[in-house]
Amino acid sequence: xxxxxKSKTLAESRDLALLEVAQNPLVSSAELSWPALxxxxxxxxxxxxxxxxxxxxxxxxxxxxxxxxxxWRLGDGPIAPRSLEVEFAEVFRQIGEIEExxxxxxxxxxxxxxxARKIYSENHPAQExxxxxxxxxxxxxxxxxxxxxxxxxxxxxxxxxxxxxxDKWLRDENLFADSIxxxxxxxxxxxxxCVLFGSPSRYAGWRNKKPRSDFKTQxxxxxxxxxxxxxxxWSPHVAVRTxxxxxxxxxxxxxxxxxxxxxxxIPETIEFFENQQRSQPPTFGSQLxxxxxxxxxxxxxxxxxxAFFSDExxxxxxxxxxxxDDLLDSRTSSVTQGQVLVFTSxxxxxxxxxxxxARLWAQHSDYGDYKSIKGTVDKYRGQIRDSIxxxxxxxxxxxxxxxxxxxxxxxxxxxxxxxxxxxxxxxxKSTTAVCNAASVPEAATFYGLVTKVRAARxxxxxxxxxxxxxxxxxxxxxxxxxxxxxxxxxxFEFPGWGKIFLAQVLxxxxxxVRVPYERxxxxxxxxxxxxxx
Amino acid sequence: xxxxxxxxGPEGYAAQNSRAGTVSDSPISPxxxxxxxxxxxxxxxxxxxxxxxxxxxxxxxxYFALAFALSAVGRSAKKAEQAPEPGxxxxxxxxxxxxxxxxxxxxxxxxxxNTKISLDWVAIESGSExxxxxxxxxxxxxxxxxxxxxxxSHLKNENNFPLERDREMxxxxxxxxxxxxxxxxxVVLASRNHQAAERxxxxxxxxxxxxxxxxxxxxxxxxxxxxxxxSPLLVLSPRALKSRAWVSHARxxxxxxxxxxxxxxxxxxxxxxxxxVLFLDPRSENPGDITEFREWWPGRDIGWSESKFARFKxxxxxxxxxxxxxxxxxxxxxxxxxx
Numbered sequence: 001x002x003x004x005x006k007s008k009t010l011a012e013s014r015d016l017a018l019l020e021v022a023q024n025p026l027v028s029s030a031e032l033s034w035p036a037l038x039x040x041x042x043x044x045x046x047x048x049x050x051x052x053x054x055x056x057x058x059x060x061x062x063x064x065x066x067x068x069x070x071x072w073r074l075g076d077g078p079i080a081p082r083s084l085e086v087e088f089a090e091v092f093r094q095i096g097e098i099e100e101x102x103x104x105x106x107x108x109x110x111x112x113x114x115x116a117r118k119i120y121s122e123n124h125p126a127q128e129x130x131x132x133x134x135x136x137x138x139x140x141x142x143x144x145x146x147x148x149x150x151x152x153x154x155x156x157x158x159x160x161x162x163x164x165x166x167d168k169w170l171r172d173e174n175l176f177a178d179s180i181x182x183x184x185x186x187x188x189x190x191x192x193x194c195v196l197f198g199s200p201s202r203y204a205g206w207r208n209k210k211p212r213s214d215f216k217t218q219x220x221x222x223x224x225x226x227x228x229x230x231x232x233x234w235s236p237h238v239a240v241r242t243x244x245x246x247x248x249x250x251x252x253x254x255x256x257x258x259x260x261x262x263x264x265x266i267p268e269t270i271e272f273f274e275n276q277q278r279s280q281p282p283t284f285g286s287q288l289x290x291x292x293x294x295x296x297x298x299x300x301x302x303x304x305x306x307a308f309f310s311d312e313x314x315x316x317x318x319x320x321x322x323x324x325d326d327l328l329d330s331r332t333s334s335v336t337q338g339q340v341l342v343f344t345s346x347x348x349x350x351x352x353x354x355x356x357x358a359r360l361w362a363q364h365s366d367y368g369d370y371k372s373i374k375g376t377v378d379k380y381r382g383q384i385r386d387s388i389x390x391x392x393x394x395x396x397x398x399x400x401x402x403x404x405x406x407x408x409x410x411x412x413x414x415x416x417x418x419x420x421x422x423x424x425x426x427x428x429k430s431t432t433a434v435c436n437a438a439s440v441p442e443a444a445t446f447y448g449l450v451t452k453v454r455a456a457r458x459x460x461x462x463x464x465x466x467x468x469x470x471x472x473x474x475x476x477x478x479x480x481x482x483x484x485x486x487x488x489x490x491x492f493e494f495p496g497w498g499k500i501f502l503a504q505v506l507x508x509x510x511x512x513v514r515v516p517y518e519r520x521x522x523x524x525x526x527x528x529x530x531x532x533x
Numbered sequence: 534x535x536x537x538x539x540x541x542g543p544e545g546y547a548a549q550n551s552r553a554g555t556v557s558d559s560p561i562s563p564x565x566x567x568x569x570x571x572x573x574x575x576x577x578x579x580x581x582x583x584x585x586x587x588x589x590x591x592x593x594x595x596y597f598a599l600a601f602a603l604s605a606v607g608r609s610a611k612k613a614e615q616a617p618e619p620g621x622x623x624x625x626x627x628x629x630x631x632x633x634x635x636x637x638x639x640x641x642x643x644x645x646x647n648t649k650i651s652l653d654w655v656a657i658e659s660g661s662e663x664x665x666x667x668x669x670x671x672x673x674x675x676x677x678x679x680x681x682x683x684x685x686s687h688l689k690n691e692n693n694f695p696l697e698r699d700r701e702m703x704x705x706x707x708x709x710x711x712x713x714x715x716x717x718x719x720v721v722l723a724s725r726n727h728q729a730a731e732r733x734x735x736x737x738x739x740x741x742x743x744x745x746x747x748x749x750x751x752x753x754x755x756x757x758x759x760x761x762x763x764s765p766l767l768v769l770s771p772r773a774l775k776s777r778a779w780v781s782h783a784r785x786x787x788x789x790x791x792x793x794x795x796x797x798x799x800x801x802x803x804x805x806x807x808x809x810v811l812f813l814d815p816r817s818e819n820p821g822d823i824t825e826f827r828e829w830w831p832g833r834d835i836g837w838s839e840s841k842f843a844r845f846k847x848x849x850x851x852x853x854x855x856x857x858x859x860x861x862x863x864x865x866x867x868x869x870x871x872x
Contacts, residue, residue, distance in 0.1 A: 013735065015596035019565065022592045022850035186816045215824040219815035223592035223850070247590035247813055247823050247852060248830060 014189055021190045022223040029231040029240070032125045037074070038235040040115040047108045059105065062094040066116065074119075075237055076162035077155060077179070077197055078126035081119050083165050088120050126232055127169065128334050130155070130195065133230065134175050135329075136462065137193050138455075150428075152192035153177040154226065156185050158203055171409050173331075174312075174416075176426035182217075185225050194226035198237030201244075214244035221245055278506075279303040281513075282528035289419065289517040294332050295509030298341065298523070299488025304506055305531060306524045307341065308513070312412050313421050314520030318342045320472075320502055327465050337508055340484065343501045343523050343532055344468075352496070356460035357453075367452055377453050380435075380446045381420055387438035388418045399437035405430055419517050423457075424450040471497065501532055562742045565848040566600060572853070573605035576787065576808040584860045585808040588826070590815055591851040595729050598721065598791050598812035599768075600736055603743070605719045606750050606765045608786040617667040624675055624762035625652065625665035626712040628701075633680040633708035635715075635763045637668060664709050666716045666762060671779030678763060683752030684711065687745045711749055714765035717784035718755075720804065721768040722795035729791060730754050730768040771800035778868050792817060793825040802861045803868070809858075 044063060047055065055063075069087040073079055081088070095113045103109060134153050155170070155177055157163040166179040180188065182203040196203075200220040204213030221229065222245060231240060245251065281295060293308040296317075309317050309332040316329045320340040327342060335341070354374070361370035388396045393414055400410035409430075416422045417434060424431045428447050435443035471477060471494045481502075484490045489503040501523060523531040562570075569589075577585050591597035617623050623640040626633055638652035650657050657663075668675065680688075688707040723729040733751040737743055743751075746765070755764040758777050771794075774780055785804040790796040790811045801809050813822040 013596070013739075015591075015593045016739075018592035019597075019850045024849065183818075186818070211827075212820060212824050215827050216818070216821040218823060219592075222590075222852075223815050247588070247815065247826060248854060249827065251852060 017190050018223060021225075021227050024227075025221065025224045026228045027221050027224065027231070028229075029233060030129070032129055032232065032234040034119075034122075034125050034234050036115055036118045036122060037071075040112060040119060041071070041236045043108060043112045043115060047105055047112065055105065056098075056103065058094070058098055058101070059103065059109070062091065062098060062109075065094060066091050066112070070116070071236060073162060073165075074124065075198055075202070075234070076159070077157045077166040078124050078130050078169055079162060079165045080124055080127070080169065081122060083168075084120075088116065091116055123331070123334050125234060126197070127173075128331055129232070131173060131175065131331060132329060133195075134177050134193075135458065138459065151176050151178040154185065154188070154191040154194045155179045156182055156194060156196050156203070156220075156225075158182055158205075171406070172412075174412065174422070174426065186219075188225060190224075191226035193228045193230070194224065195230045195232055196220060198233055199231065199240045201241070202237065211241070211244045214241055218245045218247075222247070222251075279305075279526035281306055281509075282524050282526050284515055284519070284528055290514045291415070291419075291517050291520065292512045293515045293520060294335075295511075295513050296335065296341070296505050297507040297509075298503035299506055300503065300531075301489065301491075303526065305503065306526065307343070307522065308515045308519055308524065309335070310520055313415060313419060314517065315346070316521075327469055335505060335508060337505050339505050340502050341505060342468075343503070345498045345532055346522065348498045349464075352464055353457060353460050356463055357456040360459050360463070361456045370453075370456065373449055374453055377423060377446070377449050380440060380449075381417070381423070383440050384417050384434060384438040385420060387440070388414060391437075393418060396437060400433050403433035403436060405433050423454050426454075468494070468497065468500075471500075499532055561740055565851050566604065566741050568848050569597075569601050569851070570604035572855075573601050573787070573810075574608055576810070576855070578808065579806050579860055582860050583857045584805060585855070586811065586858050587808060587853065587855045588811045588813065589851055589853045590813045590823070593816065594791055594812040594814035594822070595723075595732050596736065597851065598723075598789055598810075599729065599733055600741070601810065601812070602719045602721050602766055602768075602787075602789050603733070603736060603747050603751060605787050605789075606714055606747055607744075608717075608719070617665055622668045622674070623652070623665040624668055624715075625663045626680075626708050627663065628705045628708055631679070632685050633705075633711075634677055635675070635680070635712075636677045637675045638665075640665065640667075664712050664716070666784075668762075669779045669782030671777075671782065672761075675759065675762065680708065680711075681753070684749040687749040687752065707745075711746060711765070712762075714746060714750070715762050717786040718761065718765050718767045719787050719789065720785040721766070721789045721791060722771050722798075722800055723768055723791035724770060724794050726756050726768045726770040726773070730756050733766075771795045771798045774800050774803065774868070775870070776868065781863065781868065793822045793829070797825070797829070799861075799863050799867055802863045805860045805862055 044066065047059070048063065065087075070084055070091060073084055073087065074081060092113065095109060098109055099106065137153060153176075155166055157166055157179060158181070160181060163179045163181050170177050170179060178191070185194075199214075200217040201210065201213040202217075203220065204216045221240075233239070278297075279300075281297070284290075291310050291313055293310040293314075296307045296309065298305045298307055307317075309315070311332050317332055317335045318341065319328045319330045319335070320326075320342045321328060330339075354371075357374075358370040361367070367373065391399070396414045397407070397410045400414060401407050405413070413425050413430060413434060417424075424447065425434060428444075431447045431450070432443040435441070435446060440446070471492070472481065477492060480490050480492060484502060484504070488506070489501065491502075492500040494500055503523075519528075519530070525531055572587060576587060579585055589597065589601070617640050619640060619642045621640055622637055624635065624637045627636050628634075639654075641651045641654070643649050643651035643654075643656050649659055650662055652665075688711060689704055721729065733754055737748055737751045750765045753764040754766040754768055755761070756768050758767070758769060758773055758780055760767055761780075761783050781803045785807055787807050788801045788804050788809045790801055790809065792812070792814050795801065796809075796811045811826075813826055815821075815823055
């Protein structure tokens, strides 16, 4: 007879939670374009199939190294090519050897080398895409679930090395998401959102051949590990075989038809470049709150203007993409020459954000008055900032490290809290560490309030972005936008928004410079004065 | 819809018990459970050479297979039983002041007119015969075992009877009703049978509108072939059936296989007359249930059934299919090698 065990409640049943998810799975896919990688795969295939005569053993080894150690890894998550320094170095070393001994295929191999070096210097397109995707997920769903307080999104990698690299990137970017191995995802409690890299069959392991690999991993779509699953693909990922999905032949499975194809931004030709009056970059005297930032020279009405963006702090560069009329909050390191940046008055933008957040708050929650709760949150933040100033940044970082946070992460968190750059860390553990280090009591209360305020502000941010885009769609705006291609800049006056300025990037600074924190994300003249405020 | 209304009522004492009321007056059975209960109770037994089978692919298999198994408790009561042959050993149930107990006795006809029966030479008053079933050939004895609190606590509803004598009779009839279900138990084949059986308590913690018999079943589920006739539900390892030829003579009401390993073993064909139900675990690995099922399917002498259940497409999240196979049998030699 079976032994008696402690009963579980409905809320604790993983089986029922998985069933709930499986009853209405939302599966969509997005394809990213990575031209250099696509060209590389083509060149490798060309070498493999149409090389001049036989491919030598040495060439075979080199192709294997590139395919299995580099391309496979780059396909297993938003992994920065630069983090694969050793693997790339081995590829280049092998190419060197082939060059030395000579090969009838040397032309193709050198082309492959050129493309591999290009890839090594580029950012992974999935990083930028995921930053926006993760931030755009409504937090309200997570708050209502068992996952409240822990990451709602999981990024699924095949192996531990990819997971570690992905996790590092998530932490560096301060993104509130989990990285998880496929084999752990099988046993995990369901997430709200999950991102798969490539077709599910890729997770079956290299020993599994089709269609076995599709059968084995089809649960990722039919009984998914999250309410919403995104299949993110880029070269050389293969497409999903929907006919092999399901427990038996004839099972009807429909991948969301709304497949998005996200193309990497291709810089437009800068025709005005030579006519533009260039100016000297501004210099700033030594200031109390200086931060490291990248410098961007922008087209301006009389002479060029300047903008500074930090990799970690302050506002992010907001790109206007004429190809699909969209606004995209980009990573600072991803901004390239020819792209168009959008600037609004930060004062107006902040006021609008607060007003919109308060409006959404009143509509969708019964937590009380937004302004008074935001005020309470700001009071806590002020106490934390005062404590950082009092202890000194380095001491405060040491306090965080002592409480179990990684050193690099602690430095970023301390800087952001000092400059009131974020409401609080996204993870409860980190917020508790910050509160304890700053001797601020009631970390749990603070965290609870921050989570709610953050959700409201994120939703408000999205709503404001849509409002701004709708202004661009007006006829007068469309005419004005045409002058962007010839002048390199355009200025609008939108009702309720005040002045909006769009400018093409003339040059990106390769060196980091020290600038006052309050200048981050703002238009600055060559004299160092802010413009548009 | 209430679970009790979705199922054909079993006959005899079991039916009385079943109708005695669900745990709650308005149980909240989820749709998937209501649909699964319909299949569990209406799957037809095999006719001629064709055998009825059914496959489910829920997100995980243990939990949902056991929900199905519990909802199938009561199928057995539908089939009329033959009276035991005099001179045979029977399994039955006795009651006294300390409660009910499972026993096995020698069954005889004791008077000259051959109208009264006796169990181990103790004459039973006419009209007071407990339900009984012949022990299958090869199973000599089972011994005795008390019902225990696990069963008794769910069965007793003596508060409905003001008189002591009536209360005793009511309790006795409930025990008899429960034993009727034990005559042909639901057999779950699972490689890790103990682990699976432990999850029954998880299920009954949910308000799915369980009947007292189902709750008592969950509390008493057997995990060894020697628990036959002592619970309406047995969760067995296919390996445990090895060298026990008598099991092929013991009746089951339905066979549930947890995953492809027990499905592919010959064990399920020990009971070819009753439906076989397969629960796939889509998350299983090496090579995985779905892989094995999709590779097992082609070339089989099977087809989707044209029975009324062909219309049953499963509920969202739990795809299901009913199909038929050619009946197979297991020889005595094969029973020796089971597992």
